[in-house]
Amino acid sequence: MSNYFNRELSWMEFNYRVLNEAKTESVPLLERLLFLGITSTNFDEFFMVRVATTIRAMRDNLKPSVAQISYFDVLNGINEKAHEMCKEQYRILNRDILPALKKEGLEFVKEFDEAELQYLNQVYEQEIFSVLTPLRVDTNKSIHNFVNLQMYLAVTLDKKSTEEVEREFAVIPMPSSLKRLWELPGVTGKKRKFVFLEDLVRMFAERLFPGFRVVESSCFRLTKDADLAVDEDDDTNLLTAMEELIVQRGQSFPIRLEIDTQSEDIRERLKALFQINSAGVYMVDGPVNLKGLMEICFRSGYDHLHYDTRKPKFPRDLKQGENIFEAVSQRDILMHHPYESFDPVLELLNQAVDDPDVLSIKMTLYRTSGSKSPVADALLRAARNGKQVTALVELKARFDEQQNIRWATQLEKVGATVIYGLAQLKVHCKFLMVTRREKSGVRRYVHLGTGNYNEKTATLYTDMGFMTSRDELTYEAALFFNSITGYSDLPQMDYIFMAPTTMKPKFLQLVNRETKIAENGGKGAIRAQFNSLSDPDMIEALYKASQAGVKISLNIRGICMLKPGLEGLSDNITVVSVIGRYLEHSRIYYFSNGGKEEMYLASADWMTRNLNRRVELMFPVFENKHKERIKHILDTMLGDNRKAHVLQQDGTYTKRNRGKNNAQDLFYKEAVEASKEDISEGLKVRRKPE
Structure with missing residues (x-):
């Protein structure tokens, strides 16, 4: 029997913990709907990357991983597990969330x-019809013409003027340029009614096929293999290689078919077309792609939800x-984000842009906040202002x-020096100097952190940031x-390591030092x-270390392949999530x-990809007050008894939900108490320090 849990199955347990928030009644209603969408989004990437990798490993007859389970x-x-969770998603949606939303209007x-x-009818004719392309x-239809994760409406057609039994088959792509939800007018009070785009198109589908009658229709979506490798033997052409990879990703083969349950005929046609077996077909009892429901969560007027x-x-x-x-x-x-603002990081960068005494800015960029990133925009302005700007932009940041x-x-166009990542390695560290x-x-002034330079996720993810001139x-x-x-x-x-x-050698040295301390009669702790x-x-x-008596307490949000609490092996290890x-991202x-x-x-993280195949940074905390704060954060997280799940010996998790210690609530209360003024006051910028 292996001493390791399987990585992929451990991830499935993580997504189940996320799904658990969607069915937790104490979570506000629209937040529960968001968690449903998050589980769907998580599954999208999981299938595109991890399931695709597993399928290829199975086809190539690769040896099992350390968990000793065949691919x-x-x-x-x-x-x-995925089929079970898919059914659970829609049970929660149909049984709990939709009826509750209806009561709320x-x-x-x-x-x-x-x-x-x-x-x-007017909406369809004026805004939708001309955008659709049946x-x-x-x-002979190439499956490469079907876009990854795009919604489609499949229809079977009969010729109106003939009695022929042979039916035609067509699909209607749901354009991403059109919104998913359409609101009906004239509803009084706070009540709102919405129609899904695919249902609206379904109503008028025959207008796209003059002379034909629509017999049946089904909405579906494909998930394709996105775990494609770029040729990194020559990093001088990495930009071109990444552009080619994006094109190749669109032409990869499907591995999952999500479809509503209205037509067995259409389902079988699609299975044959995409060469997907029954295990890869997910029949859903409701709208395909629950991520689309997240749009409703951002409508005004429902703060109480x-x-x-x-x-x-x-x-x-x-x-x-x-x-x-x-300072x-x-x-x-x-x-400590998001309890404390990310604004000082942006302020450091923005002051550097305009300060005439600033000579250079060096930075790594992994994931920014998109097309209007204030971080990237500041670098552009700095280069235009004549600063020496060097940016290592990781082109291999997936998606x-x-x-x-x-x-x-x-x-590059404004004169910055741009490094397109490194061959064979992803640059994942968070660095600004x-x-x-x-x-x-x-x-020199340096910012190092545990999270990305993304002001949007800095309000949603917990991370630690550190600025120093030491x-x-x-x-x-x-x-x-x-x-x-x-x-x-x-x-x-x-x-800095x-x-x-x-x-990795430093981490191993630190763990082994605790082991030796325990072996010599001391109290080792991690x-x-x-x-x-x-x-x-x-x-x-x-x-x-556990066998030597070291007390090990780990808060691991996602995958954990370590088996805790096994007699003689991991008695002294506890794992919570x-x-x-x-x-949680710190x-x-x-x-x-x-x-x-x-x-x-x-x-x-303590993953092989982070330790062996990425450029990462680890740095110490020096000041005693910061050490005490770090210990408090760890102890509070490990002592959470409202949102923490405890990993069991069989790989399942048991939720602690009988106490009042919600770590995230406590951290925000502490941030409020420590802050004398609201962050809206901001930093009072002076262009040139005295």
């Missing part, structure tokens, strides 16, 4: 009175009205490739950046919070070190 059995396990309808039909489908509003507060390490350069020159700044290509191209000329000489850290930060942009061996560094070179645990070397080191209104690591505590923040 055939893994795929069967995925299919079984929000209704999705398929039957209409005469006035409503007249309105929908496509004939026959045995959401979480209470929580505005990020002013970071406790900063003073109102204080210049950001002055960071005097002390390290630790920020953000196209956006990052656009930013990289724009930065501003170099500034001051009276005492040139000084020489020992900023010097090594400069060495690090130069090593990934130029030709140099990574120099010896004492404070980098994957794929020094980070506490950590991160997203996923799948690296066999780290797991084995933790097992050895906190799922709440914010996505990477925090604590080692007791015989009383000389050490704490680190990092961009990396």
Whole structure:
């Protein structure tokens, strides 16, 4: 029997914990609907990447992973759990959420009175008809013409003027340029009625096929393999290679078919067309793609169906009205997002753009907030202002490739130096360095973090941010950046540790030190919070530490391949997973070190891909007040008894829900208490510090 859980099946348990929030009655109604959409979005990426990888591994007869489960059995396990969860999603939707929404005045309808039909007819003729393009489908139809994750309406047709039995088959793509939900007018009070685009098209589908009668129709969506590898042997052509990869992704083969249950004939036709077996067909009892329902969550007038509003507060390490350069020159700044605002990071960047004493800005970009990213925009302005701007833009950030290509191209056009990632490695670290000329000489200001430079997700994800001008850290930060942009061996560094070179050995050394302390009669202890645990070397080191008596407490949001609580192997290891209104994204690591505590923040999880195949950074926390705060964060998360789920020996999770300790609620209350003024006051910018 293996000492490891399977990675993919562990992920399935994570998504079930997310789904659990959708059926938790204490969660506000529209937030429950959002969680339904999130589970669907999670599944989309899971199928595109992990299921596709599993299918290819099975076809290539690869050996099982350390979990010692064949890929055939893994795929069967995925299919079984995924079908079960799909049914549960729609049970929650139809049994709980839709009836409750109707009581609140929000209704999705398929039957209409005469006035409503007249309105929908007008909408169809004026706004929808001309955008639709029906496509004939026959045995020669290329499956590559079907777009990944796009909605389609499939129809079977009879010729009106003949008695021939042979039926024609066609599909109608649902254009992404059209909104998914259409609101009916004339509803009184707070009541609102909505029609799905596919249902509206279904009503008038015959108008697209003059001379034919629509016999049956079904809405469907395909999920395609998106885990395609780029040829990185020559990184000088990485931009072109990534552009080609985006095209190839659209031509990959389908691995999942979601379809409503109205027509067995259409279902069988599509299965044959896409060569998908029954296990890959997901028949849904309601609208295909629950993500589309999330649109309703952002309509005004229903605040009472959401979480209470929580505005990020002013970071406790900063003073109102204080210049950001002055603050960071005097002390390290630790920020806990989203309880504390991400604005100081943007302010550091924006002040650097306009400050004439700033000489250079160096930064890594992995995921930004999209086409209007204030971070990327600031870099553009800095380059136009004559600053030396160097941006390492990771083109291989999955599903953000196209956006990052656009930013990289724009930065180059205004004179910035752009590095298109590194061959064979993803640059996943979060790094910003501003170099500034001051009276005492040139000084470096550095921001490092656990999350992306994305001001939108900074209000939704929990992360740690750290700003410093401390020489020992900023010097090594400069060495690090130069090593990934130029030709140099990574120099010896004492404070900052980098994957794929020094980070994993450092983690193993820290775990092994706790093991030796326990073996020598001391009290070893490890506490950590991160997203996923799948690296066999780290797991084995933790097992050895547990056997020596080290107390190990882990808060792991997602995948965990380690089996806790097994006699003689992992008796001293507990694993919890906190799922709440914010996505837990911080990477925090604590080692007791015989009383000389050490704490680190990092961009990396304990996954093989992070430790061996990505460029990541880990850095220490120095100041005692910050160490105490980090310990408090870890202890509070591990002690959560409202949103925490405890990992069992069989791989399932049991939710703690009998107490009052909601860690995320507590952190926000603490941020409110620590902030004397609302963040709307902002930092009072002075262009040039005195």
